[in-house]
Amino acid sequence: MKIYKFLQGGKPRFGVLEEPDTIRAMKASPFEGSIDLDDETWPLSSLVLLPPTVAHPRIFGVGLNYKSHILETGRALPEIPSIFMKPDTALIGHGESIVYPSGSTIVHYETELVAVIGRKARNVAREDALDYVLGYACGNDVSERTIQRKEMTLGLMTVGKAFDTFAPIGPCIETSVDPAALRMRGRLNGTIVQDCQTSDLLFGVDALVAYLSQAITLMPGDLIMTGTPGGVGPLQPGDSFEIDIEGVGVLRNDVIGENA
Known part of the structure; x- marks a missing residue:
């Protein structure tokens, strides 16, 4: 099931994809x-996501979480x-x-699978961790x-990851995929620049949810960007x-200049 969030009547709504271009409204947030579904429907192509x-x-x-990316940096595999x-x-x-921030000269894309937490999680065992995940989205750790x-x-890694607009996530939440068995591709201006399988993850979604929940109560809607594979590279305005x-x-x- 694919769950979308969109603007309708000036307000955020949630809905599920029923046909290739039909979204049916949900009565409340997932x-x-x-x-629970409502009677209202809209063409997906007409919605602002x-x-x-x-x-x-x-x-x-999560940094350094694909073996291919770790190898291209020349680092050892992290223990945690x-x-x-x-x-x-x-x-x-x-x-x-x-x-693209004014004054910056090196801004990179990072293709990532995002786990979307569906319910409150604390001290979760690894074998139970995926039960707390609503589903998965695409993400770009710019x-x-x-x-x-x-x-x-x-x-540390703080400001370099934190600029406004540096966490594109969407277009939807898919609830019915195996996060350890997905092909993931990044395309820059139509050319494939990253191409991997999520089986290359060092710490899978189950391990990440279990690890974080040891210390932090994960809440519905929290997002875990699980890391990027090899092939990261520069973005430019345009x-x-x-x-x-x-x-x-x-x-x-798309990428635009800060003063565009």
Whole structure:
């Protein structure tokens, strides 16, 4: 099942995809309990899509989590997940623009699978962890490398990951895929630049949910960006980047200059 969030009558609504271009309204948010459908329908192509989560989610990122990406950096495999966070002001949806910061010279795309938490989770066992995940979305962990590299000499990743618009997520939540068996591709201006299987993840979604929930109560709508494979590279104003995850969908965002 694909769950979309969109604007209708000036208000955010949730709905499910019933046909290739038909969205049926949900009576309430999927993060409030059961998924009950309403009678209203709209063409998907007519809707302005929003990030498919709550209004102000916590966004957890994971560095160095694909073996291919770790190998291209020359680092050793980490013993625990390398966790950082993005502010909710970085969050944008499908079709919104990534803003290239004024004064920046190195901004990279990062194709990622995003796990969307569906219910409150604390001290979750790994074998039960996926029961707390509502579904999966496409995500782009956009990164300002000049700042990030300076931060990493201090042992942190904060501002370089946190610019406004640096967390595109969407276009929907897919509830019925195996997060460990998906093909994931990133396309820059139509050319494939990242192509991998999520089986290459060092710490899978189950391990990440269990690890985070040891210390943090995960809440409905929280987002876990699970890491990027090899092939990261630069974005420039005027570029278009697509993230295509098998069974989930395609997230597309253009890049504009900050003063455009």
